Ligand SMILES: *[C@@H]1O[C@H](CO)[C@@H](O)[C@H](O)[C@H]1NC(C)=O
Ligand SMILES: *[C@@H]1O[C@H](CO)[C@@H](O)[C@H](O)[C@H]1NC(C)=O
């Protein structure tokens with residue numbers, strides 16, 4: 001959601017933070033989730049929605065200026081020595097990178113390294129323009145410094161593969177990921193970004209009130225991107241809650257980002273809202289925003305399985321050795337996902353046509 005909108009909202013409803021801190025608890029026992037998510041498919045074929053085979057570190061905190069980090073970072077990595085694709089992930093407005101740690105660990109368990117900066121503090125809330133510069137500085141930091149972090153904090157032989165670098169972000173962070181990839185920063189990007197994932201991206205509070213730089217052009221197929229893109233939206237993000245403006249309003253949300261891509265896939269997780277891919281327990285501010293945004297009744301863990309699974313399927317299609325098997329399977333048959341998902345796509349992004357022909 002957008003910053004100015006957020007400020008209006010936080011001013012409008014004071015005093016509920018403490019209650020909300022506890023309101024995100026999941027009260028349903030785990031067995032209910034496994035029974036409701038039971039699907040009619042061969043689970044040996046679709047592994048992306050379960051935890052992967054790699055043992056995963058806890059989120060490793062790298063303070064600003066440690067290892068020359070331009071911003072504070074979380075790094076999550078497999079323990080097992082190997083060369084892993086890297087996902088740079090940008091949080092949403094005032095949502096701590098730590099609030100996504102469960103999502104990160106799920107992704108990492110499939111053989112990725114996640115690097116997630118924290119781009120605000122109580123003293124400094126950057127503009128969208130500043131945020132894009134900060135993200136570029138973190139991307140440019142990776143080649144000379146990530147290896148030192150992994151070596152010192154994870155172990156020998158664990159390496160990030162800069163030839164397989166993807167960027168992603170949630171909400172305003174999703175817009176920033178597009179901004180970086182579209183080359184809208186003043187700072188020059190000195191790494192190659194090879195794939196882009198928007199997680200319920202939001203470009204402002206409405207079409208006429210968008211943060212700078214504008215990113216969206218309102219011209220279909222106008223994004224000049226030559227890398228694969230997928231956009232994951234939420235079905236409830238554009239709904240109002242307590243008569244407040246929606247958190248991911250029409251014309252500035254995932255739908256418009258998809259329209260402006262030349263080639264992309266688009267997954268809409270129908271029964272979930274804008275904030276439901278976060279951890280079960282999040283910090284008070286994220287709890288507050290979560291209450292303001294419309295949410296579905298389903299377990300957040302199901303949402304995280306779905307979002308991480310789609311991300312892993314997409315990344316594996318380009319970076320892995322499964323040739324996109326699971327990605328094409330869920331594109332062709334969205335009922336394979338743990339909760340209801342609407343799917344559309346355009347173009348093929350250099351993946352073998354025979355795969356796409358099956359979709
Ligand atoms: C980025 O990709 C281009 C074209 O494939 C290549 O020439 C260049 O060396 C790459 N840059 C880096 C930093 O890997
Ligand atoms: C699109 O980007 C490429 C470089 O990635 C550039 O050569 C080309 O001029 C751009 N096209 C437009 C219409 O901006």
Ligand SMILES: *[C@@H]1O[C@H](CO)[C@@H](O)[C@H](O)[C@H]1NC(C)=O
Nearest residue numbers: 233235238239240250255268
């Ligand atoms: C929300 O967006 C979907 C398309 O993504 C649209 O069909 C639906 O009408 C929208 N709902 C509202 C309340 O605007």
